[in-house]
Amino acid sequence: MKSNHQNENVTGHEALRASEVSYRRLFEAAKDGILILDADTGRINDVNPFLFNLLGFSRSEMVGKTVGELSPFKDIESNKVMLERLQKSGYVRYEDLPLETRDGRKIAVEFVSNVYQAGDRNVIQCNVRDITARKQAEEQLKASFKEIGELNTNIRNFYHTLSHELKTPLTSAREFISIVIDGLAGPLNETQLEYLGVAKESCDQLCLYINDLLDVTRLETGKMRIEFQTLPLVALVERVVEILAPAAAGKGVSLICDCQPDLPAVPIDRQRILQVLTNLTTNAIKFTPAGGHIRLSLGEAPADPECLQVDVRDTGRGIPEDQLDMIFNRRYQANYNAHSVDAQIGLGLGLYICQELVDLHGGRIWVESEIGKGSTFSFVVPKQAMRKGTHVLIVDDDDGVREMLRLTLEDQQFEVTTAEGGSEALRLMEMKTPDIVVLDLKMAGLDGPSTLKEIRMNWGFIPVIVYTGYPDGDLVGQAMEFSPFTLLTKACPPKRFVETVRRMCHTHETRFLKKNGKAGQAPAVQRARNHFTSEDPARHPPLNS
C-alpha cells in the first residue's frame, strides 16, 4: 500500500514535471507574447522571449516591475485605463492596442488577459499578439479601396468626356456630309455623290464603334444599367428581322423568323436585347455567303423551362472548334480579327458586349458551330427576373467600403441600407427584412459570425454575401457554422459584386419563392450547415457543398 502510494506520488511528480517542461517549452518558443503578472502586486513574474524581444527589453529588465513602469505602456492614456482594469478585475481584452517599443517603433498588439490560480497565489496571464503586419495590410486595403473609388470616378469622368469629345466632331462631320449629299450646297455629280455616301457610311460606322467602346467602359466599371420592362420577346425578334431584311436581301441571303406562339412576356431591357439580336444577326449576315439562310427562332429553352431561348442559325463558313470557347472573350477577338480574311470586321467587341448584356439579364449565351456548315448563336433569358428595387443591407464598419458598395448597387437600381456593425444591422432588419445581406466579418462589437448566427436564427435562409478581406481567417471558419453564404474577397471589382448580388437574388427567388410562397421564410437552419459558395474558386474551393 505504502509503496504503491509512493509510486503514485513519484509518477504524479514526474507527470507534473513533464507538464511543466512542456509548458515552459511552449512559453519560451511561443510566437505570441506571454506575460505572467502577480495578481496582488501587479508585478511581472515572468515574460517570454517573444514579448521582451518585441518590446526591446531583456527578461531581467521586465521581471519584478509593474506593467505601468515599462516605457511601452507608461505614457499612453488608454493604456493607463487598461492597466487599472487589469489590476482591478484581472480581465481585459484589447483588439488593437498601440504601443511604442523601446527603440521608438510603433506597433499594434491584441491584448487579452485572464486570471487563474497558480498554487496559493492568483496570477494574471496576458497574451500579447503582434498585429502590426495585419494592421498594415488593413491600412493598405483601405488605401486601395480609396484608390479604386477614385479610379472609378476617373473612369466615369473619362467616359463622359470620351462620349462628348468624340461624338461632337462626328456629328458635325456627318451633318455637313449629309447637307452636301442632299444638295443644299449646290448640285453634285454621281461620283461625288457616291464618294460622299462612303464618307457618311464611315461616320455611321465610327459612331457604332464609339458606342461599343462606351458600352465596354460601362460594363467594366459596373455602370451599365439594365432597364427591365416586361415585354414580348417575339416583337423584338420580328423587329430585328424587319430592320435587317434589306441588308440580308442585298447580300442574297434569306432571313426568316420562326417563333413559338403564346410565349409569355419577359423582363428585359428593350434597347439592350435589340442590341444583342442586331449584333448576332448582323454577324450572321456578314459571314453567310449569297444563297445562304439565316433563321432566328424563339421558344422555350429546351434545357431550362424557366427561360426563353433565341437561336440565330446561319449557313455561313463556321468557326474553328478551338476558337469557340474564346469567341466571347474581348482580348481574343482582336487577335482573331487580325488573322481574319474579312478586313472590315470592326473592333470585335460585339460578342463580348452581347455576352455581358445577356449576363446582366441573368441569362447565358453560347455558340455551336461546324466548319463549312454554319454557326448557331443562342442565348437564354429568364422568364422571371428579380423584383424591382431589391433591398440590400450592407454591414461593414468601414465608411469607405459601405459608401462604395452603396453607390455601386444604387446605380444598378437596388435599394440599399447600410449598417456600421452587427447590432445596428439586426435592428434595421427587425424594422425591414432585406432581400440580401452583405456582411463584413471583422467588426468591432457584434462581429460578422455572431451577426450571421442571429440572422440565421431569426431570418432563416436569407441570402448572405460574406465580404471579407481575410478569406482564410478564423472568422470565416466561425461563420461557416451559420452557412450558407457566398464568400467574396475584398476588394472585389464592382461589376463582379453586382453580378453576384443579382445572381443570388435570382437563385434565392427561384429556389424559395416558388416552393415556400414567400421569400426569406426559409426552413430550419441546421440543414444548411457547411454549404457555402465561394466567388473565388481558385482560392476557396467550396467546402463540402
Place this chain on the structure above:
Amino acid sequence: MKKILIVEDDQKTAMALVIRLKANGYNASIAPDAIAGASQARAIKPDLILLDISLPAGDGFQLAETFLRMPETNGTPVIFITASKDPELMQKVMQLGAIGLFEKPFDTEKLLGSIDDKFNRMTDLLNARQCSAASNQLKR
C-alpha cells in the same frame, strides 16, 4: 416664318443645324452658351428651342428651368440634344417638359420630322380651336 433658337456650344454642329432648318423653311439663330441662350430667347421669343445638354456657363437642364420661368419662353417647346445617352437623362428631360431628346450624332430627318410635327400639331390645334369657336358662335 417659325423661329428656332439653337443653344449649342459646338459651332460646327450649330451651323449644320442652321443650314438644315433654313432649308426646311425655318428661321434659326445660334446661342453658344447658357447665358447667351437665355438672353437671345428673351429677345427673339423663339417658337421652338433646340438645347444641348452640356453647355458652357450652366448646363442645358438649368437653362431649361430658366426658360420655364421666363414669361417669353414659358410654354415654348424644347428639344434636347446630347452626346451621352444615359437612361436617366430621358427621365430628367421628361420632367422638364421637353418634347424630345436626340442623341449625337442625331438622325437629321427624325429631328426635322419631330420639329415639323410639333408645328403641324400646333397648327392643327389652333385650327381645331378656331373651328370649335366658330361652330360655337354659329350655335348661338
